[in-house]
Amino acid sequence: MPRFVDTSPPGVCIFCRIARGELPAARVFEDDLTMAFMDIGQVNPGHVLVATKRHAATLFDITPEEGAAVMRTVQRVAAAIGDTFDPPGLTLLQANGKEGDQTVFHFHMHVLPRHADDGVGLSWPRKEPGMEALHAYALKLAGALRAE
Numbered sequence: 001m002p003r004f005v006d007t008s009p010p011g012v013c014i015f016c017r018i019a020r021g022e023l024p025a026a027r028v029f030e031d032d033l034t035m036a037f038m039d040i041g042q043v044n045p046g047h048v049l050v051a052t053k054r055h056a057a058t059l060f061d062i063t064p065e066e067g068a069a070v071m072r073t074v075q076r077v078a079a080a081i082g083d084t085f086d087p088p089g090l091t092l093l094q095a096n097g098k099e100g101d102q103t104v105f106h107f108h109m110h111v112l113p114r115h116a117d118d119g120v121g122l123s124w125p126r127k128e129p130g131m132e133a134l135h136a137y138a139l140k141l142a143g144a145l146r147a148e
């Protein structure tokens with residue numbers, strides 16, 4: 001899959017430059033914390049990115065308020081995509097870190113209209129480690145959540 005990877009440092013990344021109006025973008029919506037614009041790659045017509053206005057690289061760098069604001073904007077944009085493009089399906093995709101397939105290191109979520117046989121795929125290699133392993137994972141996570 002041909003990929004664009006933005007390697008510019010924080011504060012001058014392409015989404016920060018879009019937020020400041022220094023780079024052109026087909027803007028859809030903005031509020032105090034978020035901005036929505038057309039993905040230049042347009043996997044399907046109506047493909048929108050919702051990003052934080054403030055530079056934050058990943059899910060682990062945004063505030064709970066920014067996370068809630070992004071989801072509010074995503075839901076509004078998704079409804080508008082439904083009204084405008086009427087796709088039979090819609091996928092949200094949010095990637096963190098190089099290994100998580102993130103290519104622009106400024107928090108964003110893809111709002112992607114979907115169609116039958118549109119060529120979009122996500123490999124999902126099921127491992128099914130068994131209930132004993134699942135309970136052990138759950139215990140570790142529950143402990144980490146209690147410690148917060």
Ligand SMILES: [Zn+2]
Pocket residue numbers: 010011012013014015016017054055056105106
């Ligand atoms: Zn940025």
